Amino acid sequence: MKKEFSINSVIRQTLRITGRVVIALLIIIITTLLFFDDFIEFRDNDEELARFFDKKRVPASLGYYTSNGRKLRYLRVGNENAPASILFLHGAPSSMSYFKPYFSNEMLLQQASVLSVDRPGYGYSGLGIPETSMEMQVKMIRPLIDSLRRVHHPLIVVAASYGTSIACRLAMDYPDLVDGLVLVAPSLAPGEEKIYPFTYPAENPLVKWALPGMLVSANAEKLSHQRELQKMLPLWKNITVPVIYLQGEDDGLIYPSNAVFAREKLVNASCLDIYMIPKRGHLIAFLEIKRIKTAILEMLQLSKKYYLAKAADGKQPVQIGNTSSIHQ
Numbered sequence: 001m002k003k004e005f006s007i008n009s010v011i012r013q014t015l016r017i018t019g020r021v022v023i024a025l026l027i028i029i030i031t032t033l034l035f036f037d038d039f040i041e042f043r044d045n046d047e048e049l050a051r052f053f054d055k056k057r058v059p060a061s062l063g064y065y066t067s068n069g070r071k072l073r074y075l076r077v078g079n080e081n082a083p084a085s086i087l088f089l090h091g092a093p094s095s096m097s098y099f100k101p102y103f104s105n106e107m108l109l110q111q112a113s114v115l116s117v118d119r120p121g122y123g124y125s126g127l128g129i130p131e132t133s134m135e136m137q138v139k140m141i142r143p144l145i146d147s148l149r150r151v152h153h154p155l156i157v158v159a160a161s162y163g164t165s166i167a168c169r170l171a172m173d174y175p176d177l178v179d180g181l182v183l184v185a186p187s188l189a190p191g192e193e194k195i196y197p198f199t200y201p202a203e204n205p206l207v208k209w210a211l212p213g214m215l216v217s218a219n220a221e222k223l224s225h226q227r228e229l230q231k232m233l234p235l236w237k238n239i240t241v242p243v244i245y246l247q248g249e250d251d252g253l254i255y256p257s258n259a260v261f262a263r264e265k266l267v268n269a270s271c272l273d274i275y276m277i278p279k280r281g282h283l284i285a286f287l288e289i290k291r292i293k294t295a296i297l298e299m300l301q302l303s304k305k306y307y308l309a310k311a312a313d314g315k316q317p318v319q320i321g322n323t324s325s326i327h328q
Contacts (some may be wrong), residue, residue, distance in 0.1 A: 009119065017103035042214050043095035043123040049075070049191025064124075067140040070131065074144050077103050077114035084112040084154050084300050087145065091161030091185075092215035092221050095123030096159065101289050103126040108293065111300050112156075113206040115143055119166065121217030130220035134228045136171045141170065145177050145277075154307035156180035156204045156299050158292075161254060162187055162221060165229060172235040179245045180296050184285050187254045189261035190229040236265035242302040242323050243269045244295045246288070248280030270306055 012255040028117065044052070046062050057122055060077040075096055086108065090098040096116040120140055121130035131137055157178055159167035164186040171178040190223055201207055202219045212220070245262050247254070259274050266272050277284060277291070286291065 016203070018060060019199050028301060029044050042097065043127070044092055044097045044100075045124070053077070053104070054101065055109055056148070058104045058109065060103070061182075064113065065143060066094070066184045067143050068136060070126060072103045072120065072144075073118045074132075075103075075114075077115045077116075078109040078112070080113050080114040082109075083211075084109065084156065085148055086112045086296065087141075087155060087157045088116040088140075089115065089163035089167050090116075090119060090122070090160040091159075091187075091229075092119075092279075093122065093158075093212075093218035095214075097123070098285065099158075100291065102296075105293060107293070108296060112246070115144060115148075117141060119163070121220070122214060124272045126172040130217035132220050132224035132228065134166055134232070135165050135173065138170045139174050141166070142174060142177070147176075152247055154179035154303040156182060156303045158182040158296055159186075161182040161282070162225070164188065165225070165232075165328055168239065169215070169232060169235075171241055172232065176278075177241060179242055179307045180241050180299045181239075182292070182299050183243065183262075184292060185247050185251060185254055185282050186224070186245055186262065188229070188265070189255075189258045190226045191231070192255045192257045193225070194255070194259065195222070237268050239266055240268050240270055242271035242299065242306055243273070244299055244302075245272070245274040246284060246292060247274075247276055248282060248284050249276050249278050250280060250308060253282040268309045271302060 014186070031097055049062060049271065050127060058077060059079070060075065062073065062075055064071055064073050066072075073096070088099040088102065090094065090096060095118050099116060102108060103116070108114070118125035119131075120137060121128065131140070148155065156179060157167040157170060157180070159182070161184070164181075165188065167178075167181055167183065167186065199219060199222055200210060202215070203285040208216060243262075243266055245259060247259060248258060251274060256276065261274060262274065263272070275291075275295070277288060280287060
């Protein structure tokens, strides 16, 4: 009897200790998440961006517009009357600040004006209030493109990670607006990406309330990504613009099998170049800046040819180079 009582006491004590440890860990996790929410937001406010461009002596302006019930922040850099425009679309979690190394590049700004936008749910476009429909995100971005002066003026879209899905959806839904795509670490194939163990538990309301806004939006997009990419499967034939695809061979987040998918689906692209970069993972936008800038400059030339040929041919798909090339 005493032995049984002793065992029960040990079990109760163990459960009490375990419960206290779990509660303590939850407090630490929640405190850490709240700290991250306040201090690590992956975004720059208007004043911080203004100081960045002032220091670089680059003309830039920030603004806000409303589309489909959402207020979005956008950025214009350089001469609006430049012969081409570049729209940068960030991934998740992120904001337009992700592309700051490119916004002040003299060589790019000599040839094009630059646009960027905080996608809905990120930066200063309703942080933590996600929009999981890619079709709706594209509709929200379109007014910014419509504001361009586009007489003999091609537009290319440079996008990273999740942003490449939005860029491709934009070219699918509005083929008359886009004249070239530069896809960095692209996420294109349904299900061909890593899902972290915490992705599903993070949607639990008890956990979600403590998450930083950027992670709330990123998690929601992650959980809906495969469904949204499946919706795009019948639409890949609509992409006729030149495409440059860049990815690290060791990308553990977005699997390199996306390159195979791209080659299979982008059959109507007027030109498709796929670059698989050895010994690189997912963050090539930071680690391969020179290579990506070169790709953007190349796409500016390709897009001009595509734009002029499209205009001369009544907006019909045109071939301006190899339909598919893979490079190491």
